[in-house]
Amino acid sequence: MLEVEIKAEVRIKEMEKKISDLGARFIKKELQEDTYFRHPCRDFKAEDEALRVRMVRGKYFLTYKGERQDPETKTRLEIETKVGGAILDILKVLGFSEVRKILKERDTYGWGRLKIYLDRVEGLGEFLEVEGKVWEDKEKIFGLLERLGIPGERLIRKSYLEMLEEG
């Protein structure tokens, strides 16, 4: 499963108006608690990989993210499955150690087959992410960015984890 994705720092108030003007449909507001892990014997950072457990409304998801595949976007392989909370104990006994927790409030919108996220990330700021599921979505995503008035040079290829680790 490919995750074709871009990210930019924005002012959410301003974006909400623009997104609404585009006719995007509001889907949901969620508080997401993400926990990122170190591999017991592989350098995820050097290999540009990530392993995350997301908790949202008492539900848990385990997600693997592969290396970024594109110089312009943060497109990467993503594999996700629903899990129970005991996954945290299983990861621990298997030698995966916690790198960091990231807390964010995410508003999700749909625009055609794209997802638009407005994220308030604790300790980091406000961001927009746009996500598609196939390479062909890349063009649509850049078209959307133009309509939102976000120039290409404002795009961020880094993950929230990397931004927080560097901050």
Added chain:
Amino acid sequence: MLEVEIKAEVRIKEMEKKISDLGARFIKKELQEDTYFRHPCRDFKAEDEALRVRMVRGKYFLTYKGERQDPETKTRLEIETKVGGAILDILKVLGFSEVRKILKERDTYGWGRLKIYLDRVEGLGEFLEVEGKVWEDKEKIFGLLERLGIPGERLIRKSYLEMLEEG
């Protein structure tokens, strides 16, 4: 979560009658497909650990088993969580490789707070397992074995995986 457990090779037809005479209640019959994995950088066999994905009726469970804690039984720490089928892909990209698949038909009975399993294991034979969740169940389990006419010397501490790997 502790798994206090014993196992013995039996004739299922004979055991069914004895279990029924005891008043144990039949709970379910399931076909279980278990896949066992190697850790990317730890010797599970040397450490007496195991990681398994069980598929049963299209549902998946991820289970970690710690080292055996008792010379008489196969009692060990067990952590389990429900997962989706994509866990197999996630384990693979994380470097966990498949050791073996084990197919068995399991009939589950309840007797007090103990579980009794009658297992037909492909390529291995017919077995009875009795499982409790706390150390105090050990005495109950040995009492049950006596009533089923299974002497202590017939107990097997090996897992199905070990038995199949050695066969």
